[in-house]
Amino acid sequence: MSSSSAAFRRGAFHRRLVLIFGLQLVAVVIACLMGFYDVAPPLAVLALIVITSVLAWLAARRQWRPVSALARVISGWNEQQPDLDSLEPQRLPRHSDADLAELARGLHVFASRVADYNQRERYFTRDASHELRSPLTIIKMSTDMLSDEPALSESGQRSLGRIRRATRELEAVVESLLILARESDNGQGEHDFVVNDVLRRVLEDAREGLHGRAITLQLDEPARFALHGAPRVFAVLCGQLVRHAGQHAAGQGKVKISVLPGAVEVSGSGIGRATNDASHEQGFELAIARRISERFAWPLEWGGDDHEGIIRVRFPHTVPVTE
Incomplete structure (x- = not known):
């Protein structure tokens, strides 16, 4: 002893x-x-x-x-x-x-x-942020240069479009994983932002990602409000929900994003069938959206039926829009 x-x-x-x-x-x-x-x-x-x-x-x-x-x-x-x-x-x-x-x-x-663990987390997220974003930046620059080539064939243009869409999807995935990997990450750059303005940019990116599919994205704005937080986190959350709705829309479907007082709704065909099963965790996009909503206390709610489902994100603390 x-x-x-x-x-x-x-x-x-x-x-x-x-x-x-x-x-x-x-x-x-x-x-x-x-x-x-x-x-x-x-x-x-x-x-x-x-x-x-x-x-x-x-x-x-x-x-x-x-x-x-x-x-x-x-x-x-x-x-x-x-x-x-x-x-x-x-x-x-x-x-x-x-x-x-x-x-x-x-x-x-x-x-x-x-x-x-905290030290490994800092090292990993720092290295992953650099090592993953740098190749994506190079790919985006290369595709922009290739798109200006006049001799590029039609099949080459289609392949280039697929590369661009895959790059944007990978950027969204990397952004989501880095936010969730940092336990103390609050999204960085917190300030007041209007959700309607951020949603327009989200839909623009989503339309490019759905290029080639007969799916209509519609933004309905019966309300207008602001949040105090990181627009990047809000954009990633809504972008994942829109991607999920677009991937589950069948044929010539329509995905509608509605801005309601203190909430944002994403509705479309196929959403109800995908989210009413098991524990609402079918699909990578929903899993990411659920974890972001839990991290930042933005509750997710499901509704609708098998024909048309609704995913609603509630924001308990909103900021009035001053213009």
Whole structure:
């Protein structure tokens, strides 16, 4: 047994409490007997009982001090700047209870793993952001240059269009995954933005992604409101829902996006059939949308029937539009 282990004895805290309150009980009994046999006046007996109780309380409070110190460390814990040394069992007072030392040791191991996880998360998202976005940028530049080639055949133009659509879809996927991978990511660049304006840009990108399919995207704006947050996150959420609706629309379908007071609705044929099954997690787009809605407290609701379904996103905290 090491010296550090020898200093921490299991059950020491309970034994000391038993000793403290046992001595208090003996002192109270003696004081009561002294008063009963008129050995001491009642005021002296009362004073002795009060003094004994105060001393017992101070002694018990001193035994509880290491627990209070550990609780203060946990309550003031900063995940961004963790002080792992403060959870070292060696920082506890000598002869602390072994159970408290085990608790401190377990918290130290857990905090170390969380700190390592946060560091790996930062490294991964930083590298992934660079390594994934750089090739996408090169692909977009190359397709723009190829589109200006006059000698490009019709089949080449179609292939170029497919490459562009696949690139935009991959950009949306990368953007979504990077937002969800960063636990502390709030979308960056928070400010007030009008959802109607962002939705128009989302639909423009969606139309390009659905190029070649006879699907109509319609924006209905019976309301107009703003949000305080990151437009990028809002655009990714709505873009995933529109992509999901477009992929499940059959034939010459129509997908309608409606801006309602404090909500955005996406409706179309095939949505109800896809979302009313299992746990509403059919499809990668819906899985991403659900996780973003949970992260930013924008609840998703499903409605409609097998013919036409509705996905509604509610925004509890809206901002009035000032123009």
